[in-house]
Amino acid sequence: MPxxxxxxxxxAGVAGWFLAQIxxxxxxxxxxxxxxxxxxxxxxxxxxxxALEVFIDLVDVDTETVETHLVLGNMFRRRGEVDRAIRIxxxxxxxxxxxxxxxxxxxxxxxxxxxxxxxxxRAEALLKNVIEIGIQTDEAYPLxxxxxxxxxxxxxxxxxxxxxxKVQGKKMNHITAHYYCELSEVALENKSKDNNESQxxxxxxxxxxLSYDKNCARASVLLxxxxxxxxxxxxxxxxxxxxxxxxxxxxxxVFMDLREAFIKQNDQEGFRQFLRNIKDSNLSxxxxxxxxxxxxxxxxxxxxxxxxxxxxxxxxxxxxxGFLKSKTNNNExxxxxxxxKIQESVEQFISNRSTHQCKQCGFHGKLLYWQCPSxxxxxxxxxxxxxxx
Numbered sequence: 001m002p003x004x005x006x007x008x009x010x011x012a013g014v015a016g017w018f019l020a021q022i023x024x025x026x027x028x029x030x031x032x033x034x035x036x037x038x039x040x041x042x043x044x045x046x047x048x049x050x051a052l053e054v055f056i057d058l059v060d061v062d063t064e065t066v067e068t069h070l071v072l073g074n075m076f077r078r079r080g081e082v083d084r085a086i087r088i089x090x091x092x093x094x095x096x097x098x099x100x101x102x103x104x105x106x107x108x109x110x111x112x113x114x115x116x117x118x119x120x121x122r123a124e125a126l127l128k129n130v131i132e133i134g135i136q137t138d139e140a141y142p143l144x145x146x147x148x149x150x151x152x153x154x155x156x157x158x159x160x161x162x163x164x165x166k167v168q169g170k171k172m173n174h175i176t177a178h179y180y181c182e183l184s185e186v187a188l189e190n191k192s193k194d195n196n197e198s199q200x201x202x203x204x205x206x207x208x209x210l211s212y213d214k215n216c217a218r219a220s221v222l223l224x225x226x227x228x229x230x231x232x233x234x235x236x237x238x239x240x241x242x243x244x245x246x247x248x249x250x251x252x253x254v255f256m257d258l259r260e261a262f263i264k265q266n267d268q269e270g271f272r273q274f275l276r277n278i279k280d281s282n283l284s285x286x287x288x289x290x291x292x293x294x295x296x297x298x299x300x301x302x303x304x305x306x307x308x309x310x311x312x313x314x315x316x317x318x319x320x321x322g323f324l325k326s327k328t329n330n331n332e333x334x335x336x337x338x339x340x341k342i343q344e345s346v347e348q349f350i351s352n353r354s355t356h357q358c359k360q361c362g363f364h365g366k367l368l369y370w371q372c373p374s375x376x377x378x379x380x381x382x383x384x385x386x387x388x389x
Contacts, residue, residue, distance in 0.1 A: 066092065066102050073109055082117045089113060104135040111143065120147055137167050149376070154182045177213035178370060178378040180205050184222050199226055217247035218370055218379065221254055228257060236261040237270075244278055249382040251278075253368060272301055357384045 069092050076085035089110040093103065107130050114123035124147055130140040141164040148157040158179050161172050184205035187198050203226050209219035224239035240258040244251050262271035354364035359382060361375035369381045 066098070066106075070105065070109060073113070077109075077113055077116055082113055086110065086113045086117070100133060101135055104130050104133045107133075108136055108140060108143075111140075115143065115147065120151060123147060141167055146376070149371070152182070154179045154186070173212040174216075175378050177209040177216040177219060180209035180212065181216070181218045181222060181370070184209065184219075188222075188226075199229070202226060215246040216379075217243045217250045220246060221250065224254060224257065224261075228261060231264075233261040233264040237265065241274065247379075247382075248278075252383045268300075272304065275301060275304060355383060356381050 069088050073085045073088040073092075076082070076088065089106050092098065092106040093110065098106070107126050111123045111126035111130065114120070114126065124144065127140045127144045127147070131137050131144070141160060145157060145160045145164060148154075148160060158176060161176050161179070165172055184202045187202040187205060190198050203223065206219045206222040206226070209216050210223075213219075220239045220242040224236045224243070227233070227236035227239060237258065240254045240261065243254055258274075259271055262268060262274075354366060356365050356368055357363065358372040358374060358377065358380045360372060360377040360380040363372050363374035363381065365373070365381070368383070371378050372381050
């Protein structure tokens with residue numbers, strides 16, 4: 001209600017400006033419409049719905065108030081009354097004498113209405129019209145790009161990104177790389193083609209992503225998975241290790257696959273050396289815990305990790321849980337009934353906490369999304385440690 005009230009005040013101001021123009025152009029016959037005064041009266045008496053209806057009628061009478069139409073249309077869209085917003089903006093576009101800049105604005109606003117209503121085909125056509133007019137391309141291209149993302153038209157998204165780069169004068173390689181990764185995943189899921197051809201295409205697209213963004217960890221993850229499927233373990237190790245260099249926060253997503261690749265290569269010492277190289281900076285508690293659960297009692301790496309946990313000045317809940325579980329399995333004194341209950345409590349707490357968070361908007365979830373479902377940023381959702389907050 002407060003938002004609507006202030007929007008109506010803005011509308012009243014716009015209408016007042018136009019009335020002032022009429023007044024000064026026609027000083028001999030100054031005349032303020034009674035409906036306008038009635039609308040102001042409703043506003044002052046905190047009756048915004050009645051005021052809104054009055055201003056609608058006023059706009060219907062005064063066909064010159066383009067800005068007033070736009071304010072009303074935006075107001076309706078904000079309130080979720082998309083049908084009314086569409087009707088107002090369509091009324092504007094239908095005017096044969098409408099100036100190019102106003103027509104472009106009306107088309108853009110109508111496209112936003114259609115996007116809000118989920119009428120993507122109509123929105124796409126209007127946005128292309130705006131781009132063709134060439135006045136508001138800096139606003140139309142991002143909307144068109146978001147539309148293609150929503151429709152998962154990744155090739156069109158790549159083309160639009162290149163055009164937007166020219167308009168904005170800056171590169172968007174980070175986003176383009178994700179689009180190529182999306183195409184790579186589509187190729188892997190495409191069962192209608194020959195499996196070998198699909199993998200070949202997926203591999204080329206993932207490498208194309210790396211050509212746009214050398215730090216695209218997602219592309220390295222994809223290439224590592226493809227190499228594992230091809231039983232090319234040496235190549236898989238190379239791509240998985242690249243993840244630790246590109247974006248170490250994504251290492252937990254590939255860590256167990258990396259260990260398996262080392263084992264398949266019969267290079268357990270190489271895996272332990274990798275652990276030693278990253279333990280001080282990049283080895284998260286999530287990775288340590290996953291590894292502890294997967295390692296057998298006789299694995300040398302398990303004792304290495306337990307020793308590292310004891311070296312830390314402070315342990316996260318996830319690390320405490322992994323440590324307790326491991327010591328319990330070893331039947332040491334720490335596995336008494338009381339500590340067992342502590343472990344159960346910690347596990348229950350952790351199971352209810354988010355494991356991934358968006359660095360851009362703070363979105364929390366239990367799955368890895370390469371595009372944040374909340375703010376739609378690419379590559380900002382990362383694994384996190386469960387916290388007490």
